[in-house]
């Protein structure tokens with residue numbers, strides 16, 4: 500696989516392809532980041548962008564993980580002390596998950612976001628950005644509640660981070676796209692260059708395949724789940740014997756969430772996937788890539804129950820090191 504294909508294999512969107520191709524031609528010394536609001540423990544949403552960071556490290560990029568403590572504070576995620584403590588624990592979980600400690604720089608937002616230069620740039624950007632624009636950028640991140648002034652400061656700071664962390668590329672879920680678009684537009688207004696971005700998809704709700712998986716509603720999988728919990732959650736997942744489920748009666752798009760987890764969480768991290776089956780059911784099946792597994796589900800060769808059992812076992816293998824680290828830290 501060439502560098503561009505490796506770093507975009509799980510992308511939903513690249514802004515812009517041309518700019519990213521230019522970076523991929525020479526990734527040496529290039530810096531990419533994902534920012535996370537410290538809150539709770541790592542879940543599949545965090546791990547999806549972490550998988551992309553691991554691919555980017557394999558391609559030669561230097562990776563910055565922003566522990567966005569000030570952003571979490573602005574977004575009402577707790578007292579500043581609580582957020583700091585959560586950030587420390589998050590960092591340990593990312594390392595346990597497989598980010599290379601040599602190639603990963605963890606930065607606390609508060610280490611530079613309270614400096615005079617940064618704040619003056621923030622205020623300059625606040626003068627050139629309309630309220631409407633900043634609010635729209637936050638719609639996906641902020642959730643349903645009434646917008647506060649903090650919610651319009653937030654995306655401007657996220658835009659400035661891209662300059663202050665000296666990045667060549669920003670990565671985030673598709674929910675970050677409007678902030679990245681604002682950054683591309685506003686950075687030049689305060690004298691900085693805009694940068695390209697890669698967005699990962701937002702995975703579907705596990706039990707229905709409709710809408711998005713989220714920790715606030717519905718089932719999500721986190722670093723706290725043990726093997727039994729994983730099995731239970733995956734077993735209760737929606738998994739029709741096809742990769743293209745029919746839309747709902749209301750015409751809403753429906754996904755196969757079990758296949759999505761194979762595609763975005765398992766295959767990126769394992770060379771091959773083995774579905775163990777007793778000989779009388781045809782014996783083990785081995786897959787080198789996502790498509791061949793999905794085809795077997797479509798054709799009936801792979802039964803949904805076997806797909807689920809296998810998925811739970813692989814997820815457990817991915818989560819176990821972070822889960823153990825969490826337990827150590829809590830002791």
Ligand SMILES: N[C@@H](Cc1ccc(O)cc1)C(=O)O
Nearest residue numbers: 534535536567570640657660
């Ligand atoms: N907006 C991100 C967090 C973040 C904050 C600051 C950044 O510079 C980048 C990302 C989230 O929704 O979790």
